[in-house]
Amino acid sequence: MNIKSVSFLGLGLIGGSIAKALRETYPDIHIYTHAGHEETIEKAHKDGVSDNGVKLELRDLCKSDIVFLCAPVGINSDYLGQIAPLVGPDTIITDVGSVKGDIHIRADELGLSGSFVGGHPMTGSEKIGYDHSSPSLLVNAYYILTAEDEKAKEKLRMLHDFIKPLGPVMLSLTPELHDFATGAISHLPHVVSAALVNTVSANETDDELLKMIAAGGFRDITRISSSSPVMWEHILRANKTEVIKLIDLYTGSLNDFQRALLADDYDSIRDLFSSAKDYRDSLSVKKKGALTPSYSFFCDLFDEAGQIAAVAAILAASGLSIKNIGIVHNREFEEGVLQVEMYDETSLERSIELLKRHNYIIHEKR
Secondary structure (H helix, E strand, O other), X not given: OOOOEEEEEOOOHHHHHHHHHHHHHOOOOEEEEEOOOHHHHHHHHHOOOOOOOOOOOHHHHOOOOEEEEOOOHHHHHHHHHHHOOOOOOOOEEEEOOOOOHHHHHHHHHOOOOOOEEEEEEOOOOOOOOHHHOOHHHHOOEEEEEEOOOHHHHHHHHHHHHHHHHHOOEEEEEOHHHHHHHHHHHHHHHHXXXXXXXXXXXXXXXXXXXXXXXXXXXXXXXXXXXXXXXXXXXXXXXXOHHHHHHHHHHHHHHHHHHHHHHHOOOHHHHHHHHHHHHHHHHOOOOOOEOOOOOOEEEEEEOOOOOXXXXXXXXXXXXXXXXXXXXXXXXXXXXXXXXXXXXXXXXXXXXXXXXXXXHOOOXXXXXX
């Protein structure tokens, strides 16, 4: 199949990133966009990403070889109903949602099972919207495709070959396995993060002591709670069954800690932490996942004036840009500690190597 045109229904962070990556990789392809806010379409056109600068009718967008549904999962399902009578039999319809079971069922109900290929680029950011999209967001990220109908499996192979040059690591799964896997490594962590933040918030002191001393560990594991509440409402609604199952499993794991503490069984406590450490340490840090990586490290500061400026100057002199920088005010570390966040893994590794050469003690995050 010679793909000459692509349409996007929804142009936020993920849709915008795919569209920009396609424009870079296939400069001659026609890209048409549709978004809730017309200024988003105008901006994409001004950026040279979209061929149209105004809203088009759905019937015009459905003439493309591939239609990407890039809205929240519930809205993507609505889009399927709207485009069902408008697409031809050769059109590939795909989405970017993190839940696959519901939308495959919807496609089957609409008679689109031979045209629909589920898609899930496992990448993202706490920031949302087209303005924060980037073609590099897909590089080295897992991009999962799902299909059940035999005709759709043929289109899956076409879509795989079309997307792979954008830089992701391609995987094919069943919708059921996809939803359990993403529920475990993405949806459950968001629930756990929100529950932890809400627990701390509900027990905050009058002088907001907990907020004041909240440090690296708490901020790191709750960072994803800054994601869009509306998006996560859609996701949990669509993947309700798997998330409930996983919450039960997670509650059981928490209960293991509680039972061991009640029994003063500290050997079991140590074993639980050791098991978690072993599995966590075995995770690859080279691939992007559903949670955006934070390229940061901790740097001990010398007991001298101007140390923050000195660290920044060392990195700037080598052309390294700092994304975020701040002092850790708690006593998790013996000396004053600076937390430095870089924009990418290469900058992170260069920064650590450079500061070590200047005799700074670095605590790397994994």
